Amino acid sequence: MAAKYTANLPQFAYTAQQVRDNEASAAQLAGLNLSQLMVRAADALFDLFDHELVNAEHILILAGKGNNAGDAYLLAELLHRAGRKVTIVAVFSPSLLAGDALRAYQRADAAGLNVLSELPKQHSFDVIVEGVFGIGFSGKLSGSLKSIFAYCNKDAALRLSIDVPSGIEASTGIVADGAFLADITLTFIALKQGMLTGSAKQVCGKLLFAPLGVAEAFSKIVNSTVSYVSHSAFMAMRLRRAHDCYKNQCGHVLLVGGNKGMAGAIRLASEACLRSGAGLVSVLTHTDNVAMVQQGRYELMVHGIETVESSREYVGALFAKADVLVIGPGLGQDNWAKALFDKSFNFDGIVVCDADALNLSAVSSLRYKQAVMTPHMGEARRLLTKSNTVDMSNRFDVAAHLQRDYDTTVVVKGPGSLVCQQTRMNINRSGSSAMASAGMGDVLSGIIASLIAQGMEKFAATSLAVYIHGLAAERAAVEGEKGLLAGDLFKHIRDLLG
Ligand SMILES: NC(=O)C1=CN([C@@H]2O[C@H](COP(=O)(O)OP(=O)(O)OC[C@H]3O[C@@H](n4cnc5c(N)ncnc54)[C@H](OP(=O)(O)O)[C@@H]3O)[C@@H](O)[C@H]2O)[C@@H](O)CC1
Numbered sequence: 159m160a161a162k163y164t165a166n167l168p169q170f171a172y173t174a175q176q177v178r179d180n181e182a183s184a185a186q187l188a189g190l191n192l193s194q195l196m197v198r199a200a201d202a203l204f205d206l207f208d209h210e211l212v213n214a215e216h217i218l219i220l221a222g223k224g225n226n227a228g229d230a231y232l233l234a235e236l237l238h239r240a241g242r243k244v245t246i247v248a249v250f251s252p253s254l255l256a257g258d259a260l261r262a263y264q265r266a267d268a269a270g271l272n273v274l275s276e277l278p279k280q281h282s283f284d285v286i287v288e289g290v291f292g293i294g295f296s297g298k299l300s301g302s303l304k305s306i307f308a309y310c311n312k313d314a315a316l317r318l319s320i321d322v323p324s325g326i327e328a329s330t331g332i333v334a335d336g337a338f339l340a341d342i343t344l345t346f347i348a349l350k351q352g353m354l355t356g357s358a359k360q361v362c363g364k365l366l367f368a369p370l371g372v373a374e375a376f377s378k379i380v381n382s383t384v385s386y387v388s389h390s391a392f393m394a395m396r397l398r399r400a401h402d403c404y405k406n407q408c409g410h411v412l413l414v415g416g417n418k419g420m421a422g423a424i425r426l427a428s429e430a431c432l433r434s435g436a437g438l439v440s441v442l443t444h445t446d447n448v449a450m451v452q453q454g455r456y457e458l459m460v461h462g463i464e465t466v467e468s469s470r471e472y473v474g475a476l477f478a479k480a481d482v483l484v485i486g487p488g489l490g491q492d493n494w495a496k497a498l499f500d501k502s503f504n505f506d507g508i509v510v511c512d513a514d515a516l517n518l519s520a521v522s523s524l525r526y527k528q529a530v531m532t533p534h535m536g537e538a539r540r541l542l543t544k545s546n547t548v549d550m551s552n553r554f555d556v557a558a559h560l561q562r563d564y565d566t567t568v569v570v571k572g573p574g575s576l577v578c579q580q581t582r583m584n585i586n587r588s589g590s591s592a593m594a595s596a597g598m599g600d601v602l603s604g605i606i607a608s609l610i611a612q613g614m615e616k617f618a619a620t621s622l623a624v625y626i627h628g629l630a631a632e633r634a635a636v637e638g639e640k641g642l643l644a645g646d647l648f649k650h651i652r653d654l655l656g
């Protein structure tokens with residue numbers, strides 16, 4: 159029989175509030191009620207044990223005080239009846255339970271399960287199931303919960319979270335200190351946006367999805383503002399190139415950067431442009447770097463300038479030929495850099511603003527007409543110094559504020575994930591390795607520019623870029639390249655673009 163859960167995640171994600179507000183109507187539309195949903199949630203969890211945790215003999219279940227605990231108590235009963243050894247610990251008094259959760263506790267009690275109020279002293283567990291908090295969690299964890307979770311996090315047992323690992327705020331992705339670190343999270347009905355990004359993604363471990371028979375109804379009645387780029391969506395979006403196409407039809411990217419002693423970043427970004435399909439790639443760099451950037455990549459058209467003042471017309475002519483401008487990799491912030499940065503506002507097309515161009519933007523009143531900004535969280539913080547109300551641990555908010563303040567498409571980079579604001583995308587197939595190495599960001603800005611130059615819409619360009627980047631990192635990780643170098647991504651880009 160088909161499993162009641164899947165590793166194929168849906169393409170849309172929601173806030174906890176959207177789930178809370180609409181699950182009853184979605185259930186009704188699907189001919190179910192909320193009590194039945196809880197039974198289905200427990201069934202899906204049990205199914206996971208039946209399929210993938212067959213050998214788990216002794217199972218510890220932690221239960222909280224809301225409906226997440228209801229799922230946990232129902233699962234405990236199912237496992238117990240199936241002959242597994244279950245130890246269940248109520249980390250909050252069962253007297254706090256109400257409604258379906260209370261009824262679930264009563265069923266577990268009636269089935270003969272002894273509900274403990276603290277962790278047993280002597281034990282060895284194969285699996286620890288955490289049903290303490292789900293979408294209802296916000297704020298901090300108490301000291302006692304932190305010590306329970308710390309204990310679990312050190313245990314050799316496999317850790318399974320119900321719906322959302324306790325400590326993650328499902329809408330924002332903010333992770334409370336001392337959170338339960340899941341190996342597997344089985345989430346229900348709809349993806350919650352916070353679980354797909356930043357540190358929260360790591361805390362969730364392997365994310366599985368159980369629709370409970372209402373996911374379709376839910377997605378029909380609730381509009382998502384966050385999409386998650388799946389493999390099939392990517393394949394449908396990727397570029398198709400005609401057999402008889404010519405380099406002039408495939409976009410011309412100009413990259414500006416590479417100050418004295420900083421040739422690497424601009425070289426990585428420009429090579430990424432070539433490898434992701436731009437027909438023509440020009441580089442404007444410091445005179446000292448021309449040979450270094452050109453070496454081994456003869457397709458690049460590399461131009462060196464000593465100062466902008468002495469090369470004003472030359473720079474203007476390069477700008478006039480390009481479809482897309484990338485500014486920032488290795489740019490620096492000295493006078494050479496500032497003059498090029500100021501000049502970039504004359505460019506008549508989309509600007510991909512990265513690295514030091516972001517730092518210069520943070521202290522400039524100039525604004526691009528059309529741009530994609532690709533900050534990591536440090537750069538984002540500098541860009542947002544005037545908006546001091548932004549919670550920097552909420553990556554969605556950071557991206558949304560940047561988009562509003564700078565009127566650009568924003569791709570927030572960082573270990574674990576990429577969030578793209580304008581279309582509110584959350585893209586990460588790659589785990590924490592995605593943006594963890596030097597040079598990754600340069601590759602990303604090159605890919606984005608290249609795809610825009612080839613005529614992709616902004617949405618497609620950015621989603622493809624971050625997807626390729628993430629997938630390439632994932633592949634490299636699978637292939638066992640522990641210290642992933644940005645250059646390692648190159649060999650994957652061409653395959654993906656086919
Ligand atoms: N509804 C349905 O049909 C279905 C729901 N399902 C399941 O229900 C889950 C949602 O249930 P839920 O809404 O009861 O929230 P849940 O996360 O269990 O706990 C909330 C409790 O935690 C408390 N609390 C919060 N933060 C805290 C903190 N920092 N420190 C201490 N306490 C804190 C909070 O207290 P309060 O904020 O109210 O004071 C409240 O008492 C969902 O994730 C899924 O697993 C499935 O069965 C499918 C069908």
Ligand SMILES: [K+]
Nearest residue numbers: 288291320322
């Ligand atoms: K949980």
